[in-house]
Amino acid sequence: MGELKTFPVSYKVEGKRIVIVGGGDEALNKARLAIKTTASVVIIAAHMEIDFSELPVTVLERPFEPDDLIGAALVFVADEGPDGEAAKLAARSRGIPLNVVDVPHECDFYTPSIIDRAPISIAIASEGDAPVLARLIRARIEAVLSPHVGALAALAGAMRDKVAAVLEGAAARRYYEELVTSPEVEAALIRGQGAEKAEAVLAQHASLGKAPGVVWLIGAGPGSEDLLTLRAQRLLQEADVIVHDQLVPTAVVDMGRRDAERILVGKQKGHHSFTQAEINALLVRLGGEGKRVARLKSGDPMIFGRAGEELEALRGAGIAYQIVPGITAAxxxxxxxxxxxxxxxxxxxxxxxxxxxxxxxxxxxxxxxxxxxxxxxxxxxxxxxxxxxxxxxxxxxxxxxxxxxxxxxxxxxxxxxxxxxxxxxxxxxxxxxxxxxxxxxxxxxxxxxxxxxxxxxxxxxxx
CATH class of the missing domain: 3.30.950.10 (Tetrapyrrole methylase, C-terminal domain)
Known part of the structure; x- marks a missing residue:
């Protein structure tokens, strides 16, 4: 897996300006993207080739001036003439992120292909190498996303203070997972009863008290992340803790939640950082604390993985478990x-x-x-x-x-x-x-x- 040359972020532009220098088709394309934000969009060109009157933008038909960048969050340059050169120089001297259209090596940032379900946004970027591929990937994701994803996200945000008052940690995460994945909540949202349903689900979770823990013994396969099962991928995203062996590749571990605790119990021939008894005790302790634990084992957990000893310890402690098969090395x-x-x-x-x-x-x-x-x-x-x-x-x-x-x-x-x-x-x-x-x-x-x-x-x- 290669390394990214850019760091993907969501950049705040509210209350600031996005300045686009140029008056042609490329400026129009960037303007259509920029107006999806709450920033003020300003288009500057000595000669406007395109009619921007249907867009909520400010059009300045005159040469670019350096002071045009006062209060600017981002600058797009879609002009190959002297105005474009002046805008590039002014942006760089002020440290304002700059995008020079169709000139990747001059760009501080790239414009991704965006899926807009405000407040949810999904950006697919190729670092300027393959914008057509990014667009096709976007179309595939659009096809599987519910049109109500943004409304569900807004509902979750509206519930944040109420949830924090009665739930914390793993219990709060489980509430949010049900909130945003439940067909009943989405149906209530469509009927205009989303808030009532969200509060009813919260009351149900609050009444449960501390949720019991569970340990998932997951087969990580022989080492290639694309051989992981769909069930394994889903449970990795739900896990609070990932306990993994030495042979499990980083790419598989990284499929878990970014905030999940990760514990390497790295047993290798001739060197055991954890004994099997210590691993058993660790799984029992984590499950007893109400954690959802992904126990990642190379290959299949039931084939030469000493799963029997771990299962015996879990059964003895009354900890729930589930086995997820994997592709064994043979x-x-x-x-x-x-x-x-x-x-x-x-x-x-x-x-x-x-x-x-x-x-x-x-x-x-x-x-x-x-x-x-x-x-x-x-x-x-x-x-x-x-x-x-x-x-x-x-x-x-x-x-x-x-x-x-x-x-x-x-x-x-x-x-x-x-x-x-x-x-x-x-x-x-x-x-x-x-x-x-x-x-x-x-x-x-x-x-x-x-x-x-x-x-x-x-x-x-x-x-």
Whole structure:
């Protein structure tokens, strides 16, 4: 994800002037945008090519003068002649934000494509690079927004003092969330009874007292934010606290509310900033305080995420919980390589297992499964990949069984390796940094591993 070169803000212009220098079509376009605000709009040009009489603006048909910028909040220059140059110089000398139409490198700010539902405004900006794209995005958002969004926002603002007198913190947020999302409130607003309905909802929330907490165990997927489920996105926006693992990318955490508390419980191999017992106690404490907690886990929370221990602690403390599934790394790795982990006449099943700490009985069982045609997906086995492969061979698995390794599955930075169980056991290739999925089975030969690094000189055929 790239970094913004501009900082998006809403800029106060009430009681000030917006000065537009120019008398042509571009000046008219900026004037139509500026009159949506409460600022006084002034248009200055020695010669007016356009009739501005239908707009609530002041027209000065004369050359620009530096004193025209007294009390100005913003300046638009849509004149390529001497008046435009004088206006640019005057604006810069006074420190007034300047927009030079169609000259991005001279602009202090850009005019976004705006959705106006006063007091709600949504601005889509492209830093001057793609205004047509910004306009198309605006049209898509307009299509899904209720025409009553602005009225709902005004109703919420009118209730602010009354809400503050009876609710605080999370309880107040929950009231506002219901107020602005409830179809009943919107229907009452349309009938002219919005204020009465808003007060009735407030009385209901005030009578509930302290709301009970809840912990959502959310699968954050393998690392790409666009693989998050819609439910996960919604709950992240509702969470008061986000408790997340080390492998959960910042882009996913940032989908939460900006004012939500964020707690990194970063467990990594060989370094645990929080023990599992401490994480359990943290979730119980936060839920007991009435917080809505998003417990973000990499992949799927129920697959090698120690969710069972956290659920047991929550149940024991009587804390409500909900599980939101996510895409586990093995499924992302299969998609990355177009590998059909179950395939007619090749693989009748798919087994997920962790190679870290596997004992002899487990290895013997895996070897039998791989030999029988099932596909193995081994998690947490990169550091013991070669000895694990050797032990599988020792338990009877063929050294010629195809193997594929995906590092950082589901991410743009993924790295692929291919070979056989024997070539993996040889340890000739050092695997890249990052979480790994090791596939073992005949179905691997039917995936797309053309971009993969060979684990050894010996290769298996890609069908």
């Amino acid at each position: 499924l992302a790795a299969a998609s990355d390589t177009a590998t059909p982990v179950t395939l007619r006449k090749v693989s009748t099943g798919f087994v997920l297992a962790t190679a870290h700490g596997a004992n002899s009985e487990e290895l013997k069982h895996w070897a039998a499964l791989a030999s029988a045609g099932l596909t193995l997906a081994l998690y947490m086995g990169k550091s013991v990949a070669a000895p694990t492969a050797a032990r599988l061979i020792g338990e009877g698995a063929s050294p010629l069984i195809p193997v594929g390794v995906v590092i950082r599955a589901g991410r743009k930075t993924r790295k692929l390796y291919r070979g056989t169980l024997g070539s993996l056991a040889s340890g000739q290739v050092e695997l890249d940094d990052g979480p790994a999925i090791i596939f073992v089975g005949n179905s691997i030969a039917h995936g797309d591993w053309e971009a993969a690094v060979n684990l050894a000189v010996q290769e298996f055929r890609v069908a």
